[in-house]
Amino acid sequence: MPANSAIRISFDEMYSQFLRILRQHHFPEEKAKTCTSIFTNNSLDGIYSHGINRFPRFIEYTQKAYINPKAEAQNISSSGCLEQWDGQLGPGPTNALIAADRAMELANKHGLGLVALANTNHWMRGGTYGWHCASKGYAFIGWTNTIANLPAWGARQCKLGNNPLVIAIPYQNEAIVLDMALSQYSYGKLEATHQAGEQLPLPGGFNELGELSSTPGDIIKSGRPLPIGYWKGAGLSLMLDLLATILSAGLSTAQITKQKHDEYSVSQVFIAIRLSQLQNFPTLEQSIQHILNDFLAADKISPETTLRYPGQHVLKTRSENKQKGIPVHPDVWETILSL
Numbered sequence: 073m074p075a076n077s078a079i080r081i082s083f084d085e086m087y088s089q090f091l092r093i094l095r096q097h098h099f100p101e102e103k104a105k106t107c108t109s110i111f112t113n114n115s116l117d118g119i120y121s122h123g124i125n126r127f128p129r130f131i132e133y134t135q136k137a138y139i140n141p142k143a144e145a146q147n148i149s150s151s152g153c154l155e156q157w158d159g160q161l162g163p164g165p166t167n168a169l170i171a172a173d174r175a176m177e178l179a180n181k182h183g184l185g186l187v188a189l190a191n192t193n194h195w196m197r198g199g200t201y202g203w204h205c206a207s208k209g210y211a212f213i214g215w216t217n218t219i220a221n222l223p224a225w226g227a228r229q230c231k232l233g234n235n236p237l238v239i240a241i242p243y244q245n246e247a248i249v250l251d252m253a254l255s256q257y258s259y260g261k262l263e264a265t266h267q268a269g270e271q272l273p274l275p276g277g278f279n280e281l282g283e284l285s286s287t288p289g290d291i292i293k294s295g296r297p298l299p300i301g302y303w304k305g306a307g308l309s310l311m312l313d314l315l316a317t318i319l320s321a322g323l324s325t326a327q328i329t330k331q332k333h334d335e336y337s338v339s340q341v342f343i344a345i346r347l348s349q350l351q352n353f354p355t356l357e358q359s360i361q362h363i364l365n366d367f368l369a370a371d372k373i374s375p376e377t378t379l380r381y382p383g384q385h386v387l388k389t390r391s392e393n394k395q396k397g398i399p400v401h402p403d404v405w406e407t408i409l410s411l
Contacts, residue, residue, distance in 0.1 A: 188321075233254075235253075
């Protein structure tokens with residue numbers, strides 16, 4: 073959002089307001105605190121689309137009973153390093169943390185742990201669980217399916233989910249974290265850019281005339297974002313949906329879409345890898361650093377170009393927002409205060 077249109081809210085004030093609202097909506101205290109922490113930290117890290125900007129919809133879905141604040145995820149099947157869980161339509165962030173933690177427990181025993189979670193809700197920022205596992209020394213791979221909101225390449229109708237994919241690796245005291253939707257820009261990014269009255273730097277989808285567009289409002293109106301890599305992104309979306317559905321015994325993108333216009337009861341996969349069990353563990357840090365040094369040494373197309381590895385920009389934004397406060401659109405903050 074333009075700097076002159078934002079107000080700055082401290083981490084503590086935002087946390088306090090989120091916690092107040094969740095308590096009023098009958099979230100058990102521990103779940104309220106976990107969800108509050110995730111929403112506030114997402115905002116601190118600059119992921120406003122799945123932090124402060126998404127919070128009102130989270131409350132709306134709770135009011136519609138898509139989210140059951142008191143539900144507890146349940147293990148329904150175990151087979152070696154793989155488990156299937158039913159999220160019972162509990163809060164997506166708390167269910168996701170349970171699944172990520174269980175995947176790490178399985179990895180402690182087997183070297184790798186996989187938890188497939190059905191009947192859950194939006195996990196907000198998928199990178200949350202990558203950062204979480206990487207901070208404990210585990211590599212992480214995770215993804216979720218979604219409602220149908222992405223067209224296959226060459227199709228007018230959306231039949232694919234914009235299925236976010238997360239890959240995380242521990243690095244120094246932080247992590248390298250890839251957290252990406254399968255559209256050129258996530259719907260959250262489209263909404264935030266539209267709200268700011270800005271254009272996208274590159275075409276992000278099609279307008280209602282079927283033309284590639286950099287105007288986020290036109291893409292939101294047409295409902296046709298651009299798959300990353302055109303047909304390749306569409307193919308990856310389909311495969312992630314297939315695996316999430318099969319592994320979790322949950323709903324597919326097609327089934328989720330048939331329920332209602334709103335998105336709930338999604339399927340997710342959480343994979344943790346215990347790196348300390350690898351034979352080459354003592355040299356992992358050296359290997360990672362060598363790869364990054366080579367990557368960052370590439371010739372830049374212009375002096376203004378910035379090369380960075382996935383997650384690096386988050387660290388910079390986190391530090392800035394800690395010092396200055398978290399930027400929030402005034403209308404969004406008024407909505408939060410009124411909840």
